[in-house]
Amino acid sequence: MSKQVLDVDTLFCHEEGRDYRIAALRDGERLFGGKLEVKSTDAGPRPARMRVRRGSDEDLRSPDQFVDLARRADRIRISEQTSARGRRELAALFDGYQLDATVVRTCRYCADAGQYSPITDDTAIEADGEQICPQCAREELDREVAYSGSITSRAKNRLEDLLLEVQDLDRIKGLLSGTLDPDLTKVDEIAATIDQVDPVRVADLDLHPELSDALQDRFETLLPVQSLAVEHGLLDGADQLIVSATATGKTLVGEIAGIDRVLRGEGTMLFLVPLVALANQTYRDFQEDYPDLNVSLRVGSSRIADAADGRFDPGADVIVGTYEGIDHALRTGRDLGSIGTVVIDEVHTLGELERGHRLDGLIARLKYVTSDAQWIYLSATVGNPGELAEHLDATAIEFEERPVPIERHVTFADAYEKVDVTNKLVERAFDSKSSLGYRGQTIVFTNSRRRCHEISRRLQYASAPYHAGLDNRRRERVENQFAEQELAAVVTTAALAAGVDFPASQVIFDSLAMGIEWLSVQEFHQMLGRAGRPDYHDRGRVYLLVEPDGVVHGGQERTEDEVAFQILSGEMDAVTTPYDGPAAIEETLANLAVAGADAKQLNEALLGEIPTKHAIGKLLDYDFIDGLEVTPIGRVVTEHFLTPEEAFLMLDGARKGKPPDAIVADIELREDDL
Template sequence: MLYIIIHPQDSKIAVLPIKDNSREPAFYGTLILKKTPKGARVGKFRVKRGEKEEFRAPDEFIELLRLADRILIAEGNEESEAGFKELLSAYQLDYGYTSTCRLCLLGGRYTTVGNNSISFHNEQVCEECAKKELVREARSCRIGRHGQERLIKILLGIRNLDRVLAMLNHEKLDSGLTRFDTIEANKVDRSIKVKDLHIHDELKKILLHQLDELMPVQALSVDAGLLDGKNQLIVSATATGKTLVGELAGIQNILNKRGKMLFLVPLVALANQKYEQFTKRYSSIATTSLRVGTSRIIKGTKGIRTSLSSDIIVGTYEGIDFVLRSGNAGTLGKIGTVVIDEVHMLEDKERGHRLSGLIARLKFIAPDAQFIYLSATVGKPQWLAEKLGAALIEFEERPVPIERHLIFSPEYEKKRLIERLAAQEYNKTSSKGFHGQTIVFTNSRRNCHMLADSLTIKAMPYHAGLSYSERKRVEERFGGGKLPVVVTTAALAAGVDFPASQVVFESLAMGIEWLTIREFQQMLGRAGRPDYHDRGVVVLLADPEKRFGKGDTEDEIAFRLLRGGLEHFGVEYGEDEMLEETLSNTVVARRLSDIKKIDELLLGEGDLGYLLDKLREYGFIEKTNAGFYPTKLGRIVASHFLNVEQTSLIKSAVLKGRNALDIITELETLDAVYFRYASRLSDALGTDIPTRVFGAGLDIVYSADGISKLKENLRRTALDFAKEFMACKCKDSPYCGCAQKKFSARVIELCAEGLSPDGIIAEITGQYGVYAYAGDMLNYLDQAARNLEAVELIAAIYGKNELSMRARELREKMEGC
């Protein structure tokens, strides 16, 4: 079977001889017609096979037409088509028409189009050509393999190449196509009417003001023995009502005289939020206190209760553990309920061992207490439940559906997209009567401020570096529906409750590290609240060209996060971590049998005998007839959360008689210091300057060559900084750390002179052109005061009384005593 496919073009006609329904022609021919008195005739006929091309006699073309079983004309240039028909008529040859892929014809192939064709520019093309065109455009936008596969899947679903290509053009985004998937809302029938609960009448009265029936996860927990004092691990998505499970158990136990409730969280901001909620909700039946390690620099916020005698104590993990490590466990009184929120922090490399130690110590001092553990993201829930000795209540669904969208976006387009997405969301009103509000996650505090300030829609930054009052103002405005957008960092907002309907990921990184699947799932869980919204929306803005080092690009990371399951890291802690927990255990329990009891409750495993021997070797504990007893040094180490290395540094420096200020700046420095005029410095120096002062930018800005390029006002502040903090003779200068230590010492001195954190920030900004956030400044000064106290106490142990006195004087000046 021989078909001759004719494709009329502007000044020529393509000729494709097709044998036996093949896509590839026997050769690719080009016909040029000439006008004669008798009509159009063959002028030139050229044949190309592979790389070889040659002209053929006009008669050969006519002979080819006569040999053909069918001559089929594809749509093309009308004038060329009319001329070719004249030629056929002259030789009395019949013809027909064919619907073909024009892109194939242009490429020298033949493909018919029909039911499997794809719409493109008001015509139909074949799947292969549509895919090639799509991949070509995707590659020009630097979209990786997974992104290309995603686009092709959408293409084969809707069979319209124009709509898919519009996904690469942010002016024409189609939310129906950017939607990656939808996590459906659950429709679990199990529920319990509040009026039918077997709880204290006072608690029932309070609950009935809020709800008529329990949410499914709450009902499942009650069915599993929550009100009978059973220990439980609740693993359920954000906004499913986990917190109320802990409250039900805790308040019921308080009213039944079983003891107080400890409600423990990892973040100060979250503790503040829970304290305010519980104070408002339960003030008629219980007193509530807050224990987060009250600031030494700024005395407690007016009106906040901190007494350990309260019925409900809301605290951070470290805030309550300080009480235990200081040997004051008895001041907590009778404990009836312990609620551990965000219990997946047990797998955190930095803080996991401390949470494990805290849980073990609390179980030891309150063996009859009910323990409720809460988390939205646990890699192996059954494993963790067994480790904690708790019944597992696992509830995988959500009260409202979540749409997850993926948009490929270069960095410079993201701000405009966020503005459009946030404005569209805020203009919507849910069936509950609430405007849609947006949380935007970015990867740095600087970006929080820059993005919030640059958006045309009203937005405010929120991160751990802000002061309590600044964070509080954002929480109140957002909670009241008056603020359309909050821009926050991934690290903080994963735990704080903002009633957002939409979450936008401006970045898929935290600092310069890509998000883990657990972090991502924690954050996307912020979208959609059953009491506020009908659905949640999550949008990932992925830049195909963004990468860190030689790793994956942001669009590849987006697919890993969207498709990934939770990792399980386990709870293997190092020797230093186990030494810290074992020492703290000896503060709580003196007898060896009791120390063993607590050790068996730890999730991490270590050789207890070896650990106790090491603690004796370091002088942290002494052996007694009954067991072990912490030394004065050991008590200081435990209560100040010092590790072996830090303790060794302090002890060595004390014995050498070093200055107290030198010791504490050797121990810890203020890292979060930023260039006030980073963009102006970058312009003046002709290079992109990092915003952090103590890093790669230190040598660039404060070198003689760098300072000489600055304008007068910038040069003055840079010279002041260099003269005061960079005059050292270290071989590794300016990367020796001396500048950072000297700067931190100056900050401490300003505090001792009576300046508040805000006052110190104003001083360093005006004099040196650098700044810090109020929250970071306060946290550093608080830690410096605690470290001074450790130096003071350790110096006294070793008879260095003058050093001890100097450390105390400096600390008291900082604290305003």
């Protein structure tokens, strides 16, 4: 060793068996490492020999060279992990040469590798019952992540930030296997906020006496968003777009306007929702709240039993319908009577790829056949309320109240671990009660009906699947059981996202996909908004169970962990209606069926841009229209919401004499290939 090499500022010693690892450092950089053998003499412990390692080479050095190295060092440090016997031996050795040595806390991983890495209370990371430095902890975490499956840099950065915050590697590693540590899984909290709005007294409203009495039996004053709507002309016939969080009272805004006009003889109230499950519940709610009114239900293309005469009644006081149910009535020329109020719930559906154009067309067609109706649009998730309200010729009423805070949590779990994690969360929630005396109940969102049943079967506490494939009676039974707190959880697809009234305290995302597509920011916010109800819970909790590197199908570019952090921090997109060729053809054909030569006027009223000339040309080519008259085949296509491809598959199958079930199979197989 040259004199230059021996100029060191720190000599570090760490016990290894009966010998000691040593490291020489200058300005914090390791110059070399080696091993020191110690012998016992009459004068006390003394260096026997030193082996210096340089790469794969090892050179023997004399005891005097070690003593010289120690004397040149500014300080001598002994690892705290060195045993008491070893520390005494080293202290006696250095004392024999009038040298002071200090015992310090160091990273054991570094010390075992011949590295000097002092740690303090602020930097030490707990790992397997000992303390290591942050760098070694990160490297251990990297190995655990690699074992669990690759995760995005954003997810990894979050884990590393948590590691430095809690200084416990084992707790962080636990997150990768679904450990439910609330302090670690919690990403953020959406605080409860209450905008200062002067409440309007129900008794002060200019309402029909029957409605006023009914409302005063339920509450004395309106909620803030309802008060704002009244202040901005709700009872004067103003069209309004109401944008406010779930459970803030949006539905009653449409109810007040519509029922008041019904009672004054100013037309039927039409209340439209996107899903059958929500239509059924809304229908029952209106029957219960207004037993003296004739309430009818219209879903799909069927006639559904109601309280009046067992059939859909277009002359009812209140018609609750799905978008498709009412659109089918329009496309088939059914008379919907004199409509005084139209309420469109979940109007953000306009932005959905599959259903958006149908709601867009439905609004245009309804406006064409109803000239004097008041329009109320409701949503919790609209990124561009002002722009959308302008297009709808409505006043935007925005209210940012969040009745209860919502905690948002992320935990990592492989697909096979997710049900176990869900089970623990469901049990923990149901075993607790809010200050209002209600048990915690859970909505579990997953991406398929099959998965709904699989999860529900495996949960230990009472639960039930809930999706559009169940019949009305079974869905109603689940709703009642949940309301009576007989169920700890419901497991559902997107059906509940649209607002079916399950007072859950907790929402769990078993998957961040619905079907085969990742959730959008709007869809995510719509679903998480189901957690926490002001009259039931003190707070809501949302858990994202994220599979590292997980995908639903091979064609997806993003993984589940990447999607998780994007939707947690993402901004809601503007609600616009996308149109591809088939969508443009479908809506143009429907508009021709309803409005004939005025179809161009309806097309121009759509939110999305539609190439009318191109669509007309295609409809002529397909023989779906003759001039601007819808042909018999075109009428069948539009009345049954068929795409041109589906229509041609049916025609081809019929011409070839295929049985109906074979034709349906051909269509299903085609859809699976898309």
